[in-house]
Every structure is written in structure tokens, then in C-alpha cells.
Amino acid sequence: xxxxxxxxxxxxxxxxxxxxxxxxxxxxxxxxxxxxxxxxxxxxxxxxxxxxxxxxxxxxxxxxxxxxxxxxxxxxxxxxxxxxxxxxxxxxxxxxxxxxxxxxxxxxxxxxxxxxxxxxxxxxxxxxxxxxxxxxxxxxxxxxxxxxxxxxxxxxxxxxxxxxxxxxxxxxxxxxxxxxxxxxxxxxxxxxxxxxxxxxxxxxxxxxxxxxxxxxxxxxxxxxxxxxxxxxxxxxxxxxxxxxxxxxx
Amino acid sequence: xxxxxxxxxxxxxxxxxxxxxxxxxxxxxxxxxxxxxxxxxxxxxxxxxxxxxxxxxxxxxxxxxxxxxxxxxxxxxxxxxxxxxxxxxxxxxxxxxxxxxxxxxxxxxxxxxxxxxxxxxxxxxxxxxxxxxxxxxxxxxxxxxxxxxxxxxxxxxxxxxxxxxxxxxxxxxxxxxxxxxxxxxxxxxxxxxxxxxxxxxxxxxxxxxxxxxxxxxxxxxxxxxxxxxxxxxxxxxxxxxxxxxxxxx
DNA sequence: CGAGCCAAGTTGTCAAGACAACTTATCAAA
DNA sequence: TTTGATAAGTTGTCTTGACAACTTGGCTCG
Numbered sequence: 001x002x003x004x005x006x007x008x009x010x011x012x013x014x015x016x017x018x019x020x021x022x023x024x025x026x027x028x029x030x031x032x033x034x035x036x037x038x039x040x041x042x043x044x045x046x047x048x049x050x051x052x053x054x055x056x057x058x059x060x061x062x063x064x065x066x067x068x069x070x071x072x073x074x075x076x077x078x079x080x081x082x083x084x085x086x087x088x089x090x091x092x093x094x095x096x097x098x099x100x101x102x103x104x105x106x107x108x109x110x111x112x113x114x115x116x117x118x119x120x121x122x123x124x125x126x127x128x129x130x131x132x133x134x135x136x137x138x139x140x141x142x143x144x145x146x147x148x149x150x151x152x153x154x155x156x157x158x159x160x161x162x163x164x165x166x167x168x169x170x171x172x173x174x175x176x177x178x179x180x181x182x183x184x185x186x187x188x189x190x191x192x193x194x195x196x197x198x199x200x201x202x203x204x205x206x207x208x209x210x211x212x213x214x215x216x217x218x219x220x221x222x223x224x225x226x227x228x229x230x231x232x233x234x235x236x237x238x239x240x241x242x243x244x245x246x247x248x249x
Numbered sequence: 250x251x252x253x254x255x256x257x258x259x260x261x262x263x264x265x266x267x268x269x270x271x272x273x274x275x276x277x278x279x280x281x282x283x284x285x286x287x288x289x290x291x292x293x294x295x296x297x298x299x300x301x302x303x304x305x306x307x308x309x310x311x312x313x314x315x316x317x318x319x320x321x322x323x324x325x326x327x328x329x330x331x332x333x334x335x336x337x338x339x340x341x342x343x344x345x346x347x348x349x350x351x352x353x354x355x356x357x358x359x360x361x362x363x364x365x366x367x368x369x370x371x372x373x374x375x376x377x378x379x380x381x382x383x384x385x386x387x388x389x390x391x392x393x394x395x396x397x398x399x400x401x402x403x404x405x406x407x408x409x410x411x412x413x414x415x416x417x418x419x420x421x422x423x424x425x426x427x428x429x430x431x432x433x434x435x436x437x438x439x440x441x442x443x444x445x446x447x448x449x450x451x452x453x454x455x456x457x458x459x460x461x462x463x464x465x466x467x468x469x470x471x472x473x474x475x476x477x478x479x480x481x482x483x484x485x486x487x488x489x490x491x492x493x494x495x496x497x498x
Numbered sequence: 499c500g501a502g503c504c505a506a507g508t509t510g511t512c513a514a515g516a517c518a519a520c521t522t523a524t525c526a527a528a
Numbered sequence: 529t530t531t532g533a534t535a536a537g538t539t540g541t542c543t544t545g546a547c548a549a550c551t552t553g554g555c556t557c558g
Contacts, residue, residue, distance in 0.1 A: 011510080011511060011512090012511080012512075013511080013512085037537075037538055037539085038538075038539070039537095039538085047512075047513085048512060048513045048514065048515095049513090049514085049515095050299075050511095050512070050513075050514090051511080051512060051513080053539090053540095054511085054512090061310075067538095067539060067540090068520095068521080068538085068539080069519070069520050069521075069538070069539045069540060070519070070520035070521035070522075070537080070538055070539065070540095071520080071521050071522075071537090071538065071539080072521090072537090072538060072539080073538085073539080184491060184492060185491070185492045186489065186490070186491050186492075187489065187490060187491075187492060188487045188488060188489035188490075189438055189460055189462075189481075189483065189487070189488040189489070190460065190483035190484075190487055190488065191440050191458050191459060191460050191483045191484075192483075209440050209458035210440060211438055211439065211440050211460070213438075232438075234438065234439035234440045234441075235440075238437045238438070238439055239437060239438040239439065240435065240436065240437035240438070241435070241436060241437075241492075242433060242434070242435050242436075243433060243434045243435075243436060243490075243492070260540080260541060260542090261541080261542075262541080262542085286507075286508055286509085287508075287509070288507090288508085296542075296543085297542060297543045297544065298543090298544090298545095299541095299542070299543075299544090300541080300542060300543080302509090302510095303541085303542090316508095316509065316510090317508085317509080317550095317551080318508070318509045318510065318549070318550050318551075319507080319508055319509065319510095319549070319550035319551035319552075320507090320508065320509080320550080320551050320552075321507090321508060321509080321551090322508085322509080499558105500557105500558085501556105501557090501558080502555100502556090502557085502558095503554105503555085503556075503557090504553105504554090504555080504556090505552100505553095505554085505555095506551105506552090506553090506554100507550105507551085507552080507553100508549100508550080508551075508552095509548100509549085509550080509551095510547100510548075510549070510550090511546100511547085511548075511549095512545105512546085512547085512548100513544100513545085513546080514543105514544095514545095515542105515543085515544095516541100516542085516543080517540100517541085517542085518539100518540075518541075518542100519538100519539085519540070519541095520537105520538080520539080520540090521536105521537085521538075521539100522535100522536090522537085522538095523534100523535090523536085523537100524533105524534085524535080524536095525532100525533085525534080525535095526531100526532085526533080526534090527530100527531085527532080527533090528529100528530085528531075528532090
């Protein structure tokens with residue numbers, strides 16, 4: 001059995017939280033099952049019960065666990081959450097809630113990463129600076145529905161052009177290779193008309209209005225590290241997301 | 250000085266949290282200032298320091314306080330947050346960030362609350378049931394920009410028609426009169442064309458595309474207690490919001 | 499006067515224990 | 529069989545105590 005390192009500068013409760021989350025991800029504690037009780041975990045790892053609670057507190061805030069008084073602490077289904085670095089989560093949730101047919105197939109083409117000097121654009125935080133950029137086009141049932149343009153800060157994502165983007169979400173890549181997890185984002189919505197190139201990619205008439213979302217994504221100690229512009233054909237795809245999550249509890 | 254009630258079924262840490270938040274709201278602890286240290290609060294209220302920490306933990310999750318190790322616990326500026334029950338917060342934040350002129354004047358006309366039987370509409374959770382309904386029209390610099398239609402659950406908002414909606418946000422009213430605080434919301438976005446009546450109110454041509462947002466708002470023990478449909482002229486107003494907020498910290 | 503050290507104060511982490519409130523399963527009685 | 533009481537197990541709350549890590553301001557020394 002894995003043990004905790006008392007000498008490590010990483011707090012015990014943090015170590016235990018990571019350990020438990022690892023077991024959850026590994027399937028050792030499947031969703032819906034009970035994890036060992038607090039006194040049991042305390043005994044097992046030779047730590048105090050408050051420390052165990054501090055650890056499970058973390059996972060509860062991360063929506064990994066749920067406490068039921070008198071009953072136990074349970075692994076919960078990971079809630080659908082907005083993936084700030086892509087609309088993948090949004091698309092997926094649309095398929096699940098499935099207003100309409102749920103047999104839709106989403107296929108995404110990813111352009112390779114390039115390093116460019118961003119033209120002047122008051123709404124783009126990289127305006128006038130250099131940045132990584134890439135574009136993605138997602139199709140639903142063969143029809144283009146979503147065109148994303150992304151800009152990333154080269155300082156926080158060094159060597160991004162050498163990474164493989166295949167089969168992995170940008171969020172995963174940011175987390176695993178750069179240890180960056182999106183913290184907050186600002187987004188705004190408007191109705192816009194695509195330019196010629198965009199209209200062609202989305203396969204709409206040049207005067208067909210689409211939804212334009214601009215999103216600035218912030219990481220710890222790195223505001224505006226990613227900027228995204230998303231064009232969405234809402235006749236094909238409803239752009240949906242979940243807000244909030246109680247601050248208490 | 251106010252004291253805590255040891256006999257109350259309300260936990261001490263919760264009582265202390267409310268007390269501190271009251272002082273913050275009352276201006277006794279202005280934003281940016283330090284609140285008394287944990288040992289001092291413990292002494293003052295005759296409770297243990299962990300209990301004090303439990304209380305401040307709550308307020309930290311509510312983004313009211315911030316801890317600085319070695320320095321103290323400080324009141325922070327309330328962050329701009331999306332007001333789920335209205336776009337007021339969104340409009341305000343637009344004015345603050347002020348892309349463009351910041352001298353815009355927002356004026357809102359509120360229709361009186363009526364009780365109706367909601368026509369069949371698969372996307373309206375009140376479809377086929379009775380509900381409170383009202384509409385609001387907001388103008389920016391005199392031009393209509395936002396048309397909101399709201400539906401509220403009569404069971405959770407009894408007597409809503411006798412309440413005064415003047416000078417008070419719906420969120421305030423829900424909180425103060427019904428002790429309800431929005432927990433989460435689902436929203437989706439699409440481009441739509443207003444119907445005749447809507448076009449007239451928004452003062453646009455009937456074929457002018459606008460942003461349509463549908464939002465289902467959930468309260469503790471009351472899912473879908475409020476439904477909102479919002480039409481936004483994004484040529485006049487950018488619909489913006491902030492997402493996220495770290496789950497750790 | 500300036501720079502660096504030092505001490506006091508503050509939050510971060512952790513322990514061990516206690517009782518309360520609640521859930522669940524078991525077992526007994528009707 | 530059904531119902532109710534009981535007991536065991538679990539989380540919720542709270543206390544006291546301790547040491548570590550860090551920040552800040554004042555003091556001393558140059």
C-alpha cells in the first residue's frame with residue numbers, strides 16, 4: 001500500500017487527496033461507491049482524522065466526492081463541466097442531453113500550431129505580440145458547425161509546436177505538460193457575420209449570421225494566457241454550458 | 250458585542266461566518282482591510298481556533314475573504330459575478346470594462362408580474378403548467394438592447410405578484426423574501442430571429458438576427474425554479490460573463 | 499541615513515479526543 | 529410478514545494544544 005511521506009514539504013492532506021483521486025481515476029473506487037471511512041483512513045495512514053477531512057474536503061470542492069452523514073463518503077459521477085480550453089465539453093454535453101437525435105457524430109480537424117505575430121485587434125490580448133495559434137473545425141453529422149481559432153502565450157506554453165495534439169484535449173495537454181489548469185475565463189457573445197474564408201469553411205452563405213464567442217482564459221499567475229474565438233452555426237449546434245456551482249456546501 | 254449562541258442548532262462556525270459577513274456588508278470591515286486574527290476571534294467569541302477557521306473557510310469560498318500567510322485575513326473586493334437572475338450584472342460589467350464609451354445609460358422597464366398557464370414549449374420547464382411571468386426591456390443610451398422574459402415557479406415564489414419589484418433586483422428579492430439563492434444554471438446560446446412583437450420592442454427589422462439565450466436556474470432543492478429567455482441586440486450590447494473560479498485555492 | 503537582522507504576530511499544518519446527529523442493518527415483537 | 533426498537537457505524541461539530549512557515553515592522557549596527 002502506498003504511504004504518505006511525512007518529510008515531504010507537500011502537506012499530508014494534499015498527498016492523501018492526490019492518492020485518493022488517483023485511486024478514483026484508476027477505477028479502484030468507482031463512481032457511486034463508498035470510500036473507507038474517515039477513522040479507517042486515519043488509522044491506515046497513521047494520521048489524524050482532521051487531516052483526512054482536510055483531504056476529502058479538497059476532493060469535495062473538486063466535485064470528486066460527496067459526504068453523506070451517517071452513511072459515508074462517496075465517489076460521485078464527474079459532473080459535466082465546461083472545458084474552458086475547448087468546446088469539446090460543450091459538444092459532448094449537448095449530445096448527452098440530446099435534445100433531438102443523440103446519434104450525432106462530431107469530428108474535428110485540427111490545424112497545426114504556428115507561431116505568428118498577431119495583427120492589431122483590440123479584443124485580442126495578444127494583439128501586436130507573437131503567439132502560438134491554431135484553428136479547429138468541428139463537424140456534426142458531416143456538416144461543419146464550429147470553427148475555433150486559438151491563441152496561446154508562448155511564454156507559458158514553450159515548445160507547443162513540437163507537441164502532438166492528436167487524441168488529446170488541449171486541457172489535458174496544458175495540465176500534463178505545463179501543469180497549468182484554467183482558473184477562470186471571461187467570455188462574451190454576439191451575433192456576427194463570418195468573413196469569406198470562414199463562411200466557406202462553415203459552408204454557409206457569406207451573409208448568414210452565426211454566433212461569435214470570444215473567450216479569455218486565465219491561469220494561476222497567468223492572466224489571458226489563452227484567447228479563443230469561436231464561430232458557431234447554431235442551426236446545427238446549440239452552444240450550451242453550466243454556470244455556477246454552489247460556493248457553500 | 251454580538252455573541253454566539255451555543256444552544257442554537259446552527260453550528261457555531263456558521264453563526265460566526267454570518268456575523269462576519271454582516272460586519273463586512275455593514276462596512277465595519279471595508280474591502281482591503283484586515284479582520285481580527287484567528288486567535289483573537291477565538292478569544293473574543295470563546296471558541297476554538299479551528300472553529301474560527303471553519304467560519305473563515307466559508308467566507309473564503311464565498312469570495313468574501315482572503316488569507317495571507319504571515320500577514321492576516323483580509324476582506325476582498327466582491328468580484329464581478331454573473332447574476333443568474335438577471336443580466337443586470339452583465340450589463341454593469343460591460344460598462345465597467347468599458348470597451349468603448351463608458352457613459353452608457355441603462356434603463357429598464359419591468360412589466361408587472363402575471364400568473365399564466367404556460368403554452369406547450371419543449372424548452373420551457375414550465376410548459377403546460379402555471380407560472381409567474383414577467384418581461385423586462387432594457388435600453389442602452391435610449392436604444393432597446395435587451396428583452397428578457399422570465400418564468401418563476403409559483404410554489405417557490407408564493408405571492409410574487411404582491412411584491413414590489415421596483416428598485417430591487419430579483420436576486421435580492423429571492424434572497425430576502427424567499428431565502429433562495431441561485432445555485433447553478435444551464436444556459437444555451439443561439440442566433441434567432443425575433444417575432445413581430447419582439448422586433449417591435451427591440452426596434453429592429455423582423456429579419457434582424459439577435460442573440461437568444463435560454464437559461465434554467467436551479468436553487469437548492471428546487472431545480473428549474475426559474476426559466477429565462479433573453480433576446481439581445483449584440484450590435485448595441487455585448488453579452489459577457491465570467492466563468493469558473495478555482496475549485497482549489 | 500541605510501541595510502540587514504531579529505522578534506512578534508499571523509496563518510498553515512497536524513494531533514488526539516470527545517460528543518452529537520444521522521443512517522443503516524439487524525433483530526425482536528406484534 | 530410487517531413494524532418498530534436497537535445498536536453499530538459514519539459524518540458533523542468543536543476543543544485544546546503544538547510547531548512550522550511566512551510577513552511585517554522595528555531595532556541595531558555599520
